[in-house]
Amino acid sequence: VWAxxxxxxIARLTTGLETRPDVLLAAGDDAALLxxxxxxxxxxxxxxxxxxxxxxxxxxxIASPEExxxxxxxxxxxxxxxxxAEPRWVLVSLLLPPDLDVALLDGVYAGMRALAxxxxxxxxxxxxxxxxxxxxxxxxLLGAVERGRALTRSGxxxxxxxxxxxxxxxxxxxxxxxxGPGGAVALPDDxxxxxxxxxxxxxxxxxxxxxxxALGTVGALLDVSDGLAADLGHLCDASxxxxxxEAERVPIAPDAVAVSSAIGRDPLELALMGGEDxxxxxxxxxxxxxxxxxxxxxxxxxxxxxxxxxDAAQDRSLRFADGAVRPLPRLGWDHxxxxxxxxx
Amino acid sequence: VWAxxxxxxIARLTTGLETRPDVLLAAGDDAALLxxxxxxxxxxxxxxxxxxxxxxxxxxxIASPEExxxxxxxxxxxxxxxxxAEPRWVLVSLLLPPDLDVALLDGVYAGMRALAxxxxxxxxxxxxxxxxxxxxxxxxLLGAVERGRALTRSGxxxxxxxxxxxxxxxxxxxxxxxxGPGGAVALPDDxxxxxxxxxxxxxxxxxxxxxxxALGTVGALLDVSDGLAADLGHLCDASxxxxxxEAERVPIAPDAVAVSSAIGRDPLELALMGGEDxxxxxxxxxxxxxxxxxxxxxxxxxxxxxxxxxDAAQDRSLRFADGAVRPLPRLGWDHxxxxxxxxx
Numbered sequence: 223v224w225a226x227x228x229x230x231x232i233a234r235l236t237t238g239l240e241t242r243p244d245v246l247l248a249a250g251d252d253a254a255l256l257x258x259x260x261x262x263x264x265x266x267x268x269x270x271x272x273x274x275x276x277x278x279x280x281x282x283x284i285a286s287p288e289e290x291x292x293x294x295x296x297x298x299x300x301x302x303x304x305x306x307a308e309p310r311w312v313l314v315s316l317l318l319p320p321d322l323d324v325a326l327l328d329g330v331y332a333g334m335r336a337l338a339x340x341x342x343x344x345x346x347x348x349x350x351x352x353x354x355x356x357x358x359x360x361x362x363l364l365g366a367v368e369r370g371r372a373l374t375r376s377g378x379x380x381x382x383x384x385x386x387x388x389x390x391x392x393x394x395x396x397x398x399x400x401x402g403p404g405g406a407v408a409l410p411d412d413x414x415x416x417x418x419x420x421x422x423x424x425x426x427x428x429x430x431x432x433x434x435x436a437l438g439t440v441g442a443l444l445d446v447s448d449g450l451a452a453d454l455g456h457l458c459d460a461s462x463x464x465x466x467x468e469a470e471r472v473p474i475a476p477d478a479v480a481v482s483s484a485i486g487r488d489p490l491e492l493a494l495m496g497g498e499d500x501x502x503x504x505x506x507x508x509x510x511x512x513x514x515x516x517x518x519x520x521x522x523x524x525x526x527x528x529x530x531x532x533d534a535a536q537d538r539s540l541r542f543a544d545g546a547v548r549p550l551p552r553l554g555w556d557h558x559x560x561x562x563x564x565x566x
Numbered sequence: 567v568w569a570x571x572x573x574x575x576i577a578r579l580t581t582g583l584e585t586r587p588d589v590l591l592a593a594g595d596d597a598a599l600l601x602x603x604x605x606x607x608x609x610x611x612x613x614x615x616x617x618x619x620x621x622x623x624x625x626x627x628i629a630s631p632e633e634x635x636x637x638x639x640x641x642x643x644x645x646x647x648x649x650x651a652e653p654r655w656v657l658v659s660l661l662l663p664p665d666l667d668v669a670l671l672d673g674v675y676a677g678m679r680a681l682a683x684x685x686x687x688x689x690x691x692x693x694x695x696x697x698x699x700x701x702x703x704x705x706x707l708l709g710a711v712e713r714g715r716a717l718t719r720s721g722x723x724x725x726x727x728x729x730x731x732x733x734x735x736x737x738x739x740x741x742x743x744x745x746g747p748g749g750a751v752a753l754p755d756d757x758x759x760x761x762x763x764x765x766x767x768x769x770x771x772x773x774x775x776x777x778x779x780a781l782g783t784v785g786a787l788l789d790v791s792d793g794l795a796a797d798l799g800h801l802c803d804a805s806x807x808x809x810x811x812e813a814e815r816v817p818i819a820p821d822a823v824a825v826s827s828a829i830g831r832d833p834l835e836l837a838l839m840g841g842e843d844x845x846x847x848x849x850x851x852x853x854x855x856x857x858x859x860x861x862x863x864x865x866x867x868x869x870x871x872x873x874x875x876x877d878a879a880q881d882r883s884l885r886f887a888d889g890a891v892r893p894l895p896r897l898g899w900d901h902x903x904x905x906x907x908x909x910x
Contacts, residue, residue: 223662223664223665223666223667223668223671224664224696225668226668228694231668231671231694232694234668234672235671235675235694236689239679239688239689240679240682240683240688240689241688242654242655242686242688244654245655245688245690248688248689248690248691249689249690249691249692253691254655254657254690254691256654256655256690256708258602258603258607258609258611258654258710259602259603259606259607259609260607260609262603262606262607262608262609263602263603263604263606263607264606265602265603265604265606267602267611267708269655269657269690269691269706269708270657270691271657271659271691271692271693271706272693273659273661273693273695273704275661275695275696275697277698278695278696278697279695310586310588310600310602311586311589311598311600311613313598313613313614313615313706315615315617315659315704315706317617317619317661317699317702317704318567320567320568321567322567323567324567324569324570324575324578327567327575327579328578331579335583335584338584339584342586344583344584344585344586344589344592345580345583345584345592345593346589346592346593346598346600346613347592347593347597347598347613347614347615348593348615349615349616349617349704350572350575350576350579351617351619351622351623351702352568352619352622353619353622353699353700353702354621354699354700355661355697355698355699355700355702356697356698356699358661358695358697358699358702360617360659360661360693360704362613362615362657362659362706364600364611364613364708366602
């Protein structure tokens, strides 16, 4: 089944699905938008699910039980952030191997509940099933957004300025430091711990997403889960636009630079293709850039201009300060090959 | 982790969970009830999830790919039926082993889509993840019910009459015929096939559930997934009542009788403890019994009186025609021990 690639498989399974008039947005964005209230209410339901599988998305011994629970919820919160929406309720589906220690599960729940509490999310149900496979946490997150305010991948227009929150590459550096050649490389303890934590316990950009949705000037928005290059490709595909990224403007996490240097890799590669940073990638009208940066700052984050959208729909370029232009590689974290997990 | 038992584990994980004012009903019933629309709308959101794990809930070779997809959705539809609600949207989370044939997945989707179409449900998203474990289909079903109309497990009152839709035991007979000693026992081909289909492709009682919710006289209602004895225990626990079941009135599927006879087991045992029948168990005021039976009949089903609720909260009894009374065994399909799957 992997031979199709993740996106080939998603296309195969979701093409031609029956729909209903109350489905405002279905498979293909960060979350579905569903109209429960009809003319009676101004809130639209937001629904997304994402699974974390032991050995693929987390490793016991590297991530603590609390971090495993945190990440399982965080990746779903990030999808709600990517719609500019407010998270409300979560259903937790657990697949439990028979030999699992219940103390580990207590820790997982403690981590999940601590993060849920911070964002006012309530665990309202779920499922428990036995499996002979790996421990798996499959969460469905439900939220709400004001009708007409949701941000999608398809709102980008040529000429829009492209921005990203935070800095990129630390989570990928954590993967390399924990499981790759970096494991054998000398790294300062504090760097090793910070990139481990970036990988194991990402922070969803909820306040930033909501602040951007409130502006009314944001074109497209999605979260950087597959890697900047791949997720920019999703944005361009959905919006029917091209993009130019200024290589020197891409904000790279200092710890990603440190890990890259130690193992002899290009830090830009980590930032463009690493994935799992859960920052927000978005486009705004050029005259609204300053206000967007300020809105993100007020929400507690930071946003950096990294390029712009073009009308050359198939063109995704990386431009360097010396004038050189290279095609931006499409490949990010293709989950069916790298065995990660992706909402469809 | 299994040492706690399923319900012990659920209690451990769900006790003391933070809630929100818009959570009308959380973990502990067939589905959660959530207030998205507030004062603006008369629809309440219904949310439930249930996972099907290969080797535990379905077996390739016994169930067709289409039946695997059908059942994954049917068990979730049954939880929505058990609230008297209308299903609308489903998110499909797939855990795929690397060697999975994509043709099998096409069949699974065909079965899921055919059932979704029959009930007007739209697949609106989901997730794909790789696993080294068994093929797993984890579905979250979202639906709607008119405010104040949802039927729960806790509405039973002493004196209520107890009824069940359809007939019980065929799914458990299917398990025995396919995997137990029945596999070696001579059974007529048509019986063997019907009990296999009852196990592999159960029919959710959606129209029956909705018809009962519309009456306004139903006390408690839930679906029979764990077995009549266990699910009646849930109803009694949630409602704070006891129950007496008249053994001779329990409707046993004729095919379950045939399989029981062939392998020398008591058919009543299958009907009381087998599980996975996905019929509805409910209580109504004695003066509303005839109307409830008629409502279920009009919805295309049948309902049978099997006993009544009492004020002896800890008493769950089985009464025989000769006057003998035995305690109704609590044990049904305890999922953590029998390795099935249960919404919490």
